[in-house]
Amino acid sequence: MDLHEYQAAELLARYGIPVNRGILARTPEEARAAAEQLASRVVVKAQVHAGGRGKAGGIRLADDPAQAEAVARQILGMDIRGRTVRKVLVAPAVAFEREYYLGVVLDRDARRVAVMASSAGGVDIEEVARERPEAIVREHADPCLGFQEFQARRLAFRLGIEPDLVRGFAALARQLYQAYVDCDASLAEINPLVLTRDRTWLALDTKVVLDDNGLFRHPDLAELRDPEEEDPLEREARLAGISFVRLNGTVGCIVNGAGLSMATMDAIKLYGGEPANFLDIGGGASAQRVAAALRLVVADPNVRSILVNIFGGITRGDVVAQGLLEALRQVEVRVPMVIRLVGTRQEEGRRLLEEAGLTVVDTMEEAAQRAVAAAQSQ
Amino acid sequence: MAILVDASTRLLVQGITGREGSFHTQQMLEYGTNIVAGVTPGAGGREVHGVPVFNTVAEAVAATQPNASFVAVPAPFAPDAILEAAEAGIPLIVCITEGIPVLETLRVYHAVRERGVRLIGPNCPGLISPGKAKVGIMPGFIHTPGPVGIVSRSGTLTYEVVWALTRAGIGQSTAVGIGGDPVIGTSFIDVLELFQNDPETRAIVLIGEIGGADEEAAAEFIRRHVTKPVVGFIAGRTAPPGRRMGHAGAIISGGRGTAAEKIAALEAAGVPVAERPAQVADLVRRVLEGV
Numbered sequence: 001m002d003l004h005e006y007q008a009a010e011l012l013a014r015y016g017i018p019v020n021r022g023i024l025a026r027t028p029e030e031a032r033a034a035a036e037q038l039a040s041r042v043v044v045k046a047q048v049h050a051g052g053r054g055k056a057g058g059i060r061l062a063d064d065p066a067q068a069e070a071v072a073r074q075i076l077g078m079d080i081r082g083r084t085v086r087k088v089l090v091a092p093a094v095a096f097e098r099e100y101y102l103g104v105v106l107d108r109d110a111r112r113v114a115v116m117a118s119s120a121g122g123v124d125i126e127e128v129a130r131e132r133p134e135a136i137v138r139e140h141a142d143p144c145l146g147f148q149e150f151q152a153r154r155l156a157f158r159l160g161i162e163p164d165l166v167r168g169f170a171a172l173a174r175q176l177y178q179a180y181v182d183c184d185a186s187l188a189e190i191n192p193l194v195l196t197r198d199r200t201w202l203a204l205d206t207k208v209v210l211d212d213n214g215l216f217r218h219p220d221l222a223e224l225r226d227p228e229e230e231d232p233l234e235r236e237a238r239l240a241g242i243s244f245v246r247l248n249g250t251v252g253c254i255v256n257g258a259g260l261s262m263a264t265m266d267a268i269k270l271y272g273g274e275p276a277n278f279l280d281i282g283g284g285a286s287a288q289r290v291a292a293a294l295r296l297v298v299a300d301p302n303v304r305s306i307l308v309n310i311f312g313g314i315t316r317g318d319v320v321a322q323g324l325l326e327a328l329r330q331v332e333v334r335v336p337m338v339i340r341l342v343g344t345r346q347e348e349g350r351r352l353l354e355e356a357g358l359t360v361v362d363t364m365e366e367a368a369q370r371a372v373a374a375a376q377s378q
Numbered sequence: 379m380a381i382l383v384d385a386s387t388r389l390l391v392q393g394i395t396g397r398e399g400s401f402h403t404q405q406m407l408e409y410g411t412n413i414v415a416g417v418t419p420g421a422g423g424r425e426v427h428g429v430p431v432f433n434t435v436a437e438a439v440a441a442t443q444p445n446a447s448f449v450a451v452p453a454p455f456a457p458d459a460i461l462e463a464a465e466a467g468i469p470l471i472v473c474i475t476e477g478i479p480v481l482e483t484l485r486v487y488h489a490v491r492e493r494g495v496r497l498i499g500p501n502c503p504g505l506i507s508p509g510k511a512k513v514g515i516m517p518g519f520i521h522t523p524g525p526v527g528i529v530s531r532s533g534t535l536t537y538e539v540v541w542a543l544t545r546a547g548i549g550q551s552t553a554v555g556i557g558g559d560p561v562i563g564t565s566f567i568d569v570l571e572l573f574q575n576d577p578e579t580r581a582i583v584l585i586g587e588i589g590g591a592d593e594e595a596a597a598e599f600i601r602r603h604v605t606k607p608v609v610g611f612i613a614g615r616t617a618p619p620g621r622r623m624g625h626a627g628a629i630i631s632g633g634r635g636t637a638a639e640k641i642a643a644l645e646a647a648g649v650p651v652a653e654r655p656a657q658v659a660d661l662v663r664r665v666l667e668g669v
Contacts, residue, residue, distance in 0.1 A: 106484075106560060106561070108560050108561065108590045108591070108592075112484070113484070130633075143485060143487075143488035144485075211479055211480050212622075213477045213478060213626060214479035214480075216453070216477075243623075243624040245618070245622075256534055257533050257534030258587075259530070259531065259534065259536070260532065260534040260538055260613075262535075262587060262613035262616075263538070265614075265616045266615045266637075269615065270653055275616060278617070278621075278624065312517075313520070314515065314516075314517050342537075342541060364656070365654055
């Protein structure tokens with residue numbers, strides 16, 4: 001789950017990290033008032049779950065409150081990578097000497113948490129990693145002991161940070177690590193971390209992403225989810241306990257299992273179609289779940305055909321079929337539907353579906369081909 | 379032979395009185411798995427499908443000597459259950475639980491390694507040696523004994539491939555679902571090594587998906603250490619970057635972890651990669667005939 005910059009800044013401030021505190025504004029007038037309150041030159045920043053805000057023109061400087069209002073008027077409502085900007089953060093503009101990057105992330109390959117730092121701050125760290133990997137230094141936290149002071153100091157010295165500043169940098173790195181661990185984050189990042197003209201450290205921009213699986217033990221953090229940032233269908237899916245990712249194609253997919261869902265999407269593409277979504281109904285194909293899935297798929301106006309691919313396994317085929325029929329009584333489907341069903345007693349399941357006038361096929365390949373053809377002839 | 383589980387497996391089920399635990403205990407018993415005990419704290423003295431239940435793993439071990447544990451405990455309690463089994467000296471722990479916070483899994487990963495215990499999962503379907511033992515939630519009837527070892531990050535996609543093999547008359551030695559989380563106890567490489575050393579396994583199927591670089595590491599391992607033929611399948615060619623595709627570990631991040639990279643790495647290691655699950659059976663038949 002992504003947090004907004006202003007939420008991340010508040011969270012990290014609780015760990016003692018010096019953040020550039022700003023004021024959230026939802027209207028140009030609020031932005032003006034915020035700038036008046038800050039009584040300085042300000043930066044107005046789009047608060048939206050999308051990268052590349054700066055390049056898209058979503059981060060602008062303003063010399064005075066009137067200009068802050070004008071700039072906010074331009075940014076609010078702006079589309080950044082498909083997301084509409086609904087809030088801006090108005091923060092004091094800060095003069096600084098140098099910019100750094102500091103981040104905590106899970107290193108999957110090493111099976112450890114990594115703390116990374118770079119003197120190439122203020123730019124996209126993934127770009128730095130690709131083009132100048134030597135500009136990034138990292139330390140792995142010990143799985144039992146955590147991230148030690150000496151490791152934090154080592155990062156600082158490797159970046160050439162002057163001795164009088166090392167202690168402050170190391171404290172900050174450890175605070176960031178602690179926040180990451182305490183909150184079950186999957187990313188905690190300060191970019192840029194700046195050295196101001198009076199030689200103090202300040203987090204100018206912060207980013208925190210939380211592990212969805214950790215939210216059950218952080219109800220306070222779970223509440224930070226911004227419903228405005230979620231696709232309405234994806235939100236509905238999440239509340240129904242269904243894994244759903246909306247895509248741009250025309251063949252709607254209802255599948256059980258994440259790997260099989262991806263493989264079904266790939267098969268659609270292989271046969272010349274485009275999947276409209278990833279959808280994993282999860283364990284057991286109950287009528288209620290299938291109905292919820294059908295509602296999501298038919299709500300997408302791009303969908304021209306639907307492919308249902310259920311590998312029932314332990315769930316009996318006739319039970320899955322009854323669930324599907326019950327779901328179809330609840331949800332009106334106006335596009336062609338192709339069903340592929342495997343499981344114990346699959347013949348009985350198939351008979352039930354065919355008696356109801358539904359198209360049932362044997363293999364996933366055939367199902368994909370027919371669903372693609374149906375979508376294209378619509 | 380087969381790997382990890384067979385007729386000598388003496389299984390403990392942790393969370394045996396729960397809905398999942400009880401259901402799958404029955405399913406595994408029906409398959410012929412020797413389940414010697416169950417554990418649910420506070421339910422000691424009861425029986426589930428004729429299996430005695432204990433309060434602690436240590437008690438279950440003292441009374442019934444299990445050599446493997448199946449953990450079907452909800453996410454908030456699963457790490458504790460895994461550590462309890464490891465502490466009691468059970469050498470093989472299979473955890474099917476989905477939704478464990480990754481930092482918890484990380485802690486558990488290192489703790490079980492230190493104790494020399496093998497963890498499979500979490501967020502996996504478990505494993506099966508057809509005709510011998512099933513320690514998992516997969517449907518038994520789709521499998522048949524034979525020479526092909528399977529290792530996969532997925533559940534139903536593995537069933538799809540197994541079903542294609544079985545229908546093509548090609549049996550399996552063991553099918554291992556290693557799990558879809560970003561950190562898992564047993565990697566592709568660990569299982570590839572076991573299959574390489576298993577005389578019954580003549581060919582290996584590796585089923586990967588987007589996210590991380592474990593398939594790339596597996597490709598490198600195959601190039602150096604695996605002499606048996608390997609066939610691959612990678613799910614997620616059409617997955618968009620930056621979006622989690624169901625599994626916590628299935629995400630292309632920072633442009634890394636794409637299907638294209640994984641397919642290229644496997645092909646460079648001489649592994650033919652199927653375009654669709656059913657095609658795996660054709661490729662396996664070809665490599666088996668070539669052996």
